[in-house]
Amino acid sequence: MAAIVLLGALAAATLVRLAPGFDVSEQQLDPRLSHDSVEALRAQRGDNANLGRFYRQYLSRALHGDFGFSLTLNRPVRDLLVERFPATARLVGLGLLAGWLLAAALALSGAWFRQPAYDVATAIVGSTVLCLPSAVLALLLVLWKAPACIAIALVVFPRIFRYARDLLARNYQAPHILTAHAKGLGPARVLFCHVLPVSAAPLIAAAAVSVSMALGAAIPVEALCGIPGIGQLAWQAALGRDLAPLVTVTVIVTLVTLAANSVSDLLNSRLPEAKA
């Protein structure tokens, strides 16, 4: 996991370093700046030009809590992250919660009722939302003045709903469910005692994947809804070819995604059904 995080940061740093115009900033083209000021700016950027040196210095400083300085926003990256992380955490957290609640409600009710008309209606709703780009969802929510976390929820909901619906339908066809029905068990007991426990492991794995989906959607949502979060910071840093915040955000996003996957693996390893 640590290797993947380090490689992720190195890949991001390499991409930025190789990007055309890396060593040129808009400030250097400002006619109000003197020749000495422009040279000072160039020297400041030149410190980052050697990728190996930049990466070594970055890691050494990061271990001491110093993630560098944003040249475009003119502030320490650490301050930017501390300031912006709560907004993203709230947006992604609420979005994930709402998306999962909606997906679970529709998938479970579909499994409970097992009515073809209901299945078709929910499938149409899910598929329609699935066909909308996350940026369009963000724009529509801005238009309707709705909370931005709904856009994240609508990105997560159709994918989880479809997966959970198919999973439950498949598990309902298992031989032990047929036996349970034959023994006269009620629909609630069949669902909660026999179908859901078998479905738990893949659903936990899907929860980890949904974190990655939500983080990805956070970029257009934050950029278009004007939310000052990590996604917007990554967006601004990428546009300004600002190495320090971009690498740090890359590492954080990779860490969060890998942490979600690790938690999911840990939970699954503790499930008796998963071992069977």
Add this chain to the structure above:
Amino acid sequence: MRYARYVAVAVLLAVAAISLAAGYLAPANYATQFRESPNAAPSRAHWLGTDQLGRDRLARLLYGTRLSLLLAPAAALLSTLLAALIGGIAGYRGGAWQQLAMAATDLVLSLPWLFLLITVRALLPLNVSPLASVLITFLLLGLLGWAAAARVVCAGAAAIRRSGFLLQARATGAHGWRLVLLQVLPNLKPLLFAQFWISIPVFILSEANLGILGLGVAEPLPSWGSLLRELEELAVFSGELWRLVPLGLLVLVVGSFEIVLSRSEVNA
């Protein structure tokens, strides 16, 4: 469900045919400006009205659809070929090859797809010619979208490596490229086709996201992404429902791909 698939295929064929004939069907060129009538409502001359610069919206929709429908499959083909190469070799060779390829796949998959795409796109030049912007956008989609498919292909190739028919083929003296071309690739074909088909709607939506954020196809070339940017102005021009036509067409096309897709997945 079978009829739904027929309808979906018919919709895709009809949209593709109409967009391919954009040069004949469009009332004007996508870049022609009718300066006397910017932001015009639908009329007999302009069925979907004109945009802020006075360009015919129907013409831009037809040309934009053609661009997205031609290049998204091209990008999907590129990503599927990369997935076949990386995942196929890793799964077929196994051992260290598989571990190395899966580590690279994990690395790419650990970054959310849109995050990776937006970051890399923003690092490339933004002030390029429209044609170059089209190539950069769809090339990036193809080059960055291989990871998930590679994992699936790797699993498929590993299963073939352990299969009885491959052992039998080896026993008859087949080896090397002959084994790959005659035994492995034909058996991976359904899987590769499914991955190709899955990638098309994903890339169409990704291009739309990039276009809305201003990182997609550059003006004056139209694409679904650049056409959907007009939604930003809907708050001002509320009630102008014809502005939602590109979005409706996008949903129709991506939805049709999704319906056909379920069949491809089953076949794979």
